[in-house]
Amino acid sequence: MWDYTKKVYDHFLNPRNVGDMENPDAYAEVGNMACGDALTLMLKIDKKTNIITDAKFKTFGCASAIASSSVLTELLIGKTIEQARKITNQDIAERLGGLPKEKMHCSVMGQEALEKALAQYFGEEIPEDHTELEGVIVCKCFGVTDSQIAKVVRENNLHTVGDVTNYCKAGGGCGQCHPEIEDIIRQVHGGVRVEPEKPVGQKKVMTNIEKILLIQKTIEQEIRPQMEADGGGIDLIDVVGNKVLVALRGTCVGCRTAQFTLKHAVESKLRELVDEDIFVEEVK
Amino acid sequence: MSVIYLDNNATTEIDPQVLESILPYLKSEYGNPSGMYTFAGKLKRDLDKARSQVAALINASAEEIIFTSCGTESDNTALVSALETYPEKRHIVTTRVEHSAILNMCKHLSRKGYAITFLPVDREGMIDLDELADSVTPSTAVVSIMYANNETGVVYPIEQIAQIVKSKGVLFHTDAVQAVGKLPVDMNKIPVDMLSLSGHKLHAPKGIGVLYIRKGTRFQPYIIGGHQEDGRRGGTENVASIVGLGTACEIAAKYMNHENTEVRRLRDKLENTLLSKISSSMLNGHKLSRLPNTTNISFEFIEGEAILLLLDEHRICASSGSACTSGSIEPSHVLRAMGVPFTAAHGSIRFSLSRYTTEQEIDKVIELLPPIVNRLRQMSPFWHEQASQLSS
Known part of the structure; x- marks a missing residue:
C-alpha cells in the first residue's frame, strides 16, 4: 500500500474544485486512458488583472492523481498568470506533504496541464498530439520528448532512469529509450554515462520465410484481436530485414495513442515473440 | 468497524484449528526432525502425518509430496527440474496468463537461451487446445499451465490438457495454488506429473508450499542441501507450518462442498448485483469455468487504485488489476x-x-460500491465524454 500523507488523503477524499466549467478562458487536456491517468484543467481568467479567478478539474487516475489535480486548482485560484507560470511539479508535491517517488508523475501531469492551458490562453500553438510537442520524442511508448525529460531531470535533480520513469513515465514501457534517457541525465548534470547492462541472449536462427510467417502469425493471433477489441485494426504490408511495415485500420487511424499502440502493442510483441531487433513502421 | 476481507486469492485467514495445531511446535516441540532421539522421532512422525493429510486432499500418496517454502519455489523447482533432467530438450510451453512465479522464470530461462511458447488466451481467458497440441514438440521439456487463474478465477480444463501433453510423452506441470482447497483436485484422475500448491491460500500460514511429484517422474532438487524430503529438497523442515498445512488440508476437504455451494452463492449474488446495478461494468473471465470464490469486474472510465482506497475507507479489502505505478505499463498482464x-x-x-x-x-x-464508482466517474473526464456520446 502506498504511504500517502494525510494531505493526499484529504484531497483525494474531498477534492476541491472538481467538475465542469462553462466557457473556460483556458482549457487543457493531458494524459490518456492507455497511460492510466489523464487530467482536464479549466480556468477562468480576469482579462484586466490577469488573475485566475476560478479553476476546475476532471481527473482519471489513482488517488495521487486526483489529489495533485485538486491541490493544483487551489494553488491557482487568486494567482496572477505570472505567478502561476512559476508553479512547478515540486510545488504541487510539497503542498501535498510529498508524494511517493513512484507517484511523482502525477504532480508533473498537473504542471503540464497548467502549462498547456496557459499556452492555449495566449493562443500559442497547441500541439495536436505528442509528435508535435517541443523537442524530439524519446520515449515512444508514452510519447515523452527530450525537452520534457530534461525539464524533470533539472527541476527534480534526478539521477537514474528509474527516477525519470517515476516522474514522467518515460522509459516505463519497452525500455528501448533507456540509453537516450541516460544521455539526457548526463547532459543535464554533466556527469559520466554509465553503460547499461545488456542481457545475454541466444537468438533462434530463422530463415526469412519463417520469420515473415511468424510475424504474420503473431500479428493475426496476438496483436490484431487486441486492437480489434479497442476498435482498431492492423495489416502487415511488408518485411524488409528487421523492418516491419504495417498499416493501421479502424479507429487507430489518427488516434492520438496510435504511436503508443505501434510501439507498445505491435513492436514489443514482435520483439518478444519473433526477434528482438525488429522495429515497426507505419505505412500511411 | 471490522474488516471485510474479500482478497482471499492473495492470502487467507489462518483457521483457528490450524493455529491450535501449530502452537506446540513453536513452543515445546522445537526439535530437529533429523535428530537421533525420541524428542525428534515424534516430529518425524508428525511430518509424515501432515504429508498424508496433504496427499489425501489431492488423492495422491504421501511419498509424492515434498514440502517447499512457498508456491513460487514449487513452480521454480518444477521448471528447473524438468530442464535439468531432460537436458537435450530446450523448449517450454506455458501461457501468457500464468502467475509471475512461472512467467518470470520462463522469461529468465528465455534469456538463457531456452525457447518458450507463451500460449495466447481468448477474450474469456481460455486457451485453444489445438494450439496447445501443435505447440508441443519432441524438443519440449515441460508444459506448465495453471489449474486456475489468480486474477480472474478462470479454471482450465486440466484433465484434457494433461491428456494432450501426456499423449505426446512430455512432462506436465500445473500451478494449482488457487485451485487446491477450492475445487476437488484428484491426482488419480488427472495425469499431472507435477503440481504446486501453497499453504496460505487455504487457511494455513504463509511460508509453506508443496510440490507434488508423481511416482516415477524424473526429478532434480532445486534447493540443494541436506537429505530432507528424501533428498529432494534441502533445508530443515518448517515443522510448525507443515503440521498446520496438514490440518488445513484436512479441514479444506470438509468444506469442499460448502465452497462450491454457499461461497459460490455469495459470489454470484455479489457479481450479479454489481453488474446489474452499475452501468458500463463487465465481468472479466469465463462465466462458467471459474473458481467458486472469485469475481473480477471492470468498472469502465475509472481507475482501480482509487476504487480500492475508497473501499478501504469502509475497511473493505479487495484487489485491482490496475498498475498505477509509473514503471509498469500493463494494467494487468492477464487482462491485457x-x-x-x-x-x-x-x-x-x-x-x-x-x-x-x-x-x-x-x-x-x-x-457501498455503486456510490463509490459513481463518485469517481463524476470526476473522470472520460465518463463525461462517454455520457455525451450516449446522449447525442
Missing part, C-alpha cells in the same frame, strides 16, 4: 492478454471470498 481494452482494464476489481465470508458482508459491498 485477454484483450480487455485499456478503458476497462485500469478499473478492474477482484473480489475473492472464503468460507468466512458472510451474507452481511456481501450486502455491505453491494450497498
